[in-house]
Amino acid sequence: MATSTIDGAMLWDDVRAVRERQPLVHSLTNFVAMNFNANVLLALGAAPVMAHAEEEVEEMVGIAGALVVNIGTLEPDWIAAMARAIRAARARGIPVVLDPVGAGATAYRNRAVAELIAAGPPTIVRGNGSEIMSVAGLSAATRGVDSAASSDSAVAAARSLARATAGVVCVSGADDHVVDAQGRWLTLSNGHPWMTRVTGVGCSATAMIGAFAAIQPDPWRATAAAMAYLGVVGEWAAERVLAAGGGAGSYQVALVDGLQLLDAEGFLSRLRLTLRS
Numbered sequence: 017m018a019t020s021t022i023d024g025a026m027l028w029d030d031v032r033a034v035r036e037r038q039p040l041v042h043s044l045t046n047f048v049a050m051n052f053n054a055n056v057l058l059a060l061g062a063a064p065v066m067a068h069a070e071e072e073v074e075e076m077v078g079i080a081g082a083l084v085v086n087i088g089t090l091e092p093d094w095i096a097a098m099a100r101a102i103r104a105a106r107a108r109g110i111p112v113v114l115d116p117v118g119a120g121a122t123a124y125r126n127r128a129v130a131e132l133i134a135a136g137p138p139t140i141v142r143g144n145g146s147e148i149m150s151v152a153g154l155s156a157a158t159r160g161v162d163s164a165a166s167s168d169s170a171v172a173a174a175r176s177l178a179r180a181t182a183g184v185v186c187v188s189g190a191d192d193h194v195v196d197a198q199g200r201w202l203t204l205s206n207g208h209p210w211m212t213r214v215t216g217v218g219c220s221a222t223a224m225i226g227a228f229a230a231i232q233p234d235p236w237r238a239t240a241a242a243m244a245y246l247g248v249v250g251e252w253a254a255e256r257v258l259a260a261g262g263g264a265g266s267y268q269v270a271l272v273d274g275l276q277l278l279d280a281e282g283f284l285s286r287l288r289l290t291l292r293s
């Protein structure tokens with residue numbers, strides 16, 4: 017039975033496991049974030065594969081440890097491939113991570129999310145406040161793919177969505193909230209405002225969740241580990257870039273460096289995790 021007990025040492029064990037086991041993460045992700053997502057996974061220690069042709073997704077899922085589906089740049093062929101990949105992943109019993117980028121922005125995007133969830137309930141859903149509220153069936157204002165709702169305001173929607181999917185939901189923002197269908201809830205309060213200045217950081221968080229879910233059988237803990245590690249690295253990177261007088265371009269590089277280089281002491285000394293009920 018999954019436990020509600022979680023701490024930094026447990027999450028660091030998962031970071032180390034990703035580095036040692038190098039799980040293959042099959043990502044059907046968007047054109048904007050694809051390269052950065054791949055570099056993030058490589059720096060983390062995982063192995064990325066970005067394959068979206070419907071003719072090969074079932075075979076690729078067959079060798080992957082997790083499937084990540086990101087709807088940032090949608091096309092009809094991609095939706096069909098994503099649905100096919102989800103069905104294959106569910107049949108194999110590997111975790112499926114869904115990032116409903118821009119959910120609520122257009123009717124087409126909303127229909128795509130509904131179709132993908134109907135193909136097989138995701139193991140984990142990660143999105144910003146507006147996206148999670150939209151997927152949960154609530155009215156939420158959006159600004160393109162950016163959130164107009166805080167992560168705190170979306171917790172109730174996240175918990176409702178977790179029950180509906182019998183899975184885990186992560187709402188990312190100034191604070192990251194991770195909830196599941198069993199009622200577990202934790203908050204992570206790391207990160208830095210510059211994480212919003214680099215395209216693809218949120219999408220990379222979803223990709224990282226896939227890597228952790230591939231090695232950690234408890235998806236709530238896997239999600240917590242991925243978000244905690246990225247948040248701490250975000251702070252680590254900002255300190256180094258600011259000290260050197262750099263900006264957003266340098267910050268992107270420092271984020272990738274931090275994912276590879278951060279050690280246990282650096283992680284544990286910074287982690288801000290709160291268990292809730």
